[in-house]
Amino acid sequence: MKINANDLSTMEQRYRATLINSLAGVRQVALVGTQSPDGVNNLAIFNSLIHIGANPPLYGLLFRPATVRRDTLTNIFETGSYTINFPSSRYFMQSHQTSAKYGEQESEFDEVGLTAAHEPNVHAPFVKEAIVKMAMKYEEKVDISINGTIMIIGSIQMICLPDRMVSEDGYVGHDLGDTLACAGLDAYYRVSEIGRLSYARPGQWSEPVERTSVKA
Amino acid sequence: MKINANDLSTMEQRYRATLINSLAGVRQVALVGTQSPDGVNNLAIFNSLIHIGANPPLYGLLFRPATVRRDTLTNIFETGSYTINFPSSRYFMQSHQTSAKYGEQESEFDEVGLTAAHEPNVHAPFVKEAIVKMAMKYEEKVDISINGTIMIIGSIQMICLPDRMVSEDGYVGHDLGDTLACAGLDAYYRVSEIGRLSYARPGQWSEPVERTSVKA
Numbered sequence: 001m002k003i004n005a006n007d008l009s010t011m012e013q014r015y016r017a018t019l020i021n022s023l024a025g026v027r028q029v030a031l032v033g034t035q036s037p038d039g040v041n042n043l044a045i046f047n048s049l050i051h052i053g054a055n056p057p058l059y060g061l062l063f064r065p066a067t068v069r070r071d072t073l074t075n076i077f078e079t080g081s082y083t084i085n086f087p088s089s090r091y092f093m094q095s096h097q098t099s100a101k102y103g104e105q106e107s108e109f110d111e112v113g114l115t116a117a118h119e120p121n122v123h124a125p126f127v128k129e130a131i132v133k134m135a136m137k138y139e140e141k142v143d144i145s146i147n148g149t150i151m152i153i154g155s156i157q158m159i160c161l162p163d164r165m166v167s168e169d170g171y172v173g174h175d176l177g178d179t180l181a182c183a184g185l186d187a188y189y190r191v192s193e194i195g196r197l198s199y200a201r202p203g204q205w206s207e208p209v210e211r212t213s214v215k216a
Numbered sequence: 217m218k219i220n221a222n223d224l225s226t227m228e229q230r231y232r233a234t235l236i237n238s239l240a241g242v243r244q245v246a247l248v249g250t251q252s253p254d255g256v257n258n259l260a261i262f263n264s265l266i267h268i269g270a271n272p273p274l275y276g277l278l279f280r281p282a283t284v285r286r287d288t289l290t291n292i293f294e295t296g297s298y299t300i301n302f303p304s305s306r307y308f309m310q311s312h313q314t315s316a317k318y319g320e321q322e323s324e325f326d327e328v329g330l331t332a333a334h335e336p337n338v339h340a341p342f343v344k345e346a347i348v349k350m351a352m353k354y355e356e357k358v359d360i361s362i363n364g365t366i367m368i369i370g371s372i373q374m375i376c377l378p379d380r381m382v383s384e385d386g387y388v389g390h391d392l393g394d395t396l397a398c399a400g401l402d403a404y405y406r407v408s409e410i411g412r413l414s415y416a417r418p419g420q421w422s423e424p425v426e427r428t429s430v431k432a
Contacts, residue, residue, distance in 0.1 A: 001377055003374065008372060017271070018387050020372070023377075024267035025243070026243070026395075026397050048266060050264060051263075054237060056224075100416035146274060146369055158219065170238070171402075173403075186414070200316035206309065209402065
């Protein structure tokens with residue numbers, strides 16, 4: 001199938017949105033937890049988590065102008081605090097359900113049956129059931145002028161994950177946690193590791209990297 | 217395992233880079249093809265493809281300040297043209313090998329054993345072996361001031377993929393093309409679909425969406 005620019009511009013709108021969203025590929029599901037200044041917990045699903053840098057450790061999240069993530073964005077601006085939670089694949093229905101348009105005073109945690117967990121010095125709630133949990137601090141807002149999209153960049157303040165997912169060199173094996181991935185707005189995926197390869201150098205093929213024993 | 221901000225800032229640098237890169241999760245492997253004004257083909261692997269919008273169809277790619285993607289970036293600025301190619305999982309070694317530091321006058325296509333394919337009106341080369349191919353036009357450069365990272369946004373000019381990957385509603389099934397995913401800088405993954413879910417609404421669980429027959 002070959003689709004050119006003219007096909008794209010005249011395409012039925014919903015078909016195009018589904019095509020372009022899902023074509024971008026498989027991505028990690030991130031459940032983003034926030035709390036409003038008056039104490040309402042909010043939970044929203046994102047498929048736009050992006051690694052910005054390791055030192056300092058920075059991740060980005062994209063907020064599209066047309067989406068209904070306003071509670072999350074407002075809470076991040078007002079409190080500076082949010083959490084990123086990776087659910088395992090068995091929570092794919094609850095994760096998807098957080099995308100329903102609940103009222104501002106309703107907590108998605110209660111509505112979808114996930115548990116808000118709190119940590120000292122972190123305003124935003126974590127997802128107790130998530131296999132990986134991170135506390136984030138809001139750092140920078142980046143405006144993408146071409147379509148009004150906003151990227152929110154935050155620094156990682158705390159990471160909580162099972163020892164068995166982390167190799168001796170720091171590598172996190174997502175298959176070991178069965179973390180949930182997705183494509184587009186409604187398709188959910190499992191991942192399995194093919195392998196790791198050694199640092200690539202000209203003139204020779206990389207070697208497979210053996211799984212190291214995890215940290216005790 | 218619980219890692220706090222102080223642990224992160226005092227962590228051994230390579231361990232931290234591996235941890236923070238791989239922790240960000242599984243992402244699509246994008247091979248980005250460009251051609252210099254004097255005709256040298258370039259191919260580079262990216263794990264930072266991000267969906268920016270569907271109308272117009274826009275994807276972003278992140279260029280970190282410390283990486284060696286200068287050829288790709290220079291070629292995009294000078295020609296305005298690049299391609300995004302998704303390899304299937306059996307090309308994971310060739311894909312990884314494009315990250316080796318070849319000289320400016322060497323083509324990664326030749327060095328790793330992939331074939332440059334050209335289309336009329338597209339300056340940049342495609343990867344003939346790739347299962348999904350896209351022609352991109354450079355649109356906007358976004359500076360991320362916190363760490364000097366650059367996001368390049370382009371509009372999709374052409375998409376070429378097998379009919380069997382596309383459902384009637386436009387959804388692209390990545391397991392149907394066995395497209396390659398990765399985590400961090402050296403780990404490669406296969407993906408398998410759990411299922412699609414209907415649009416989420418408050419007060420009811422979404423229904424599974426059946427696989428529709430693909431377009432003839």
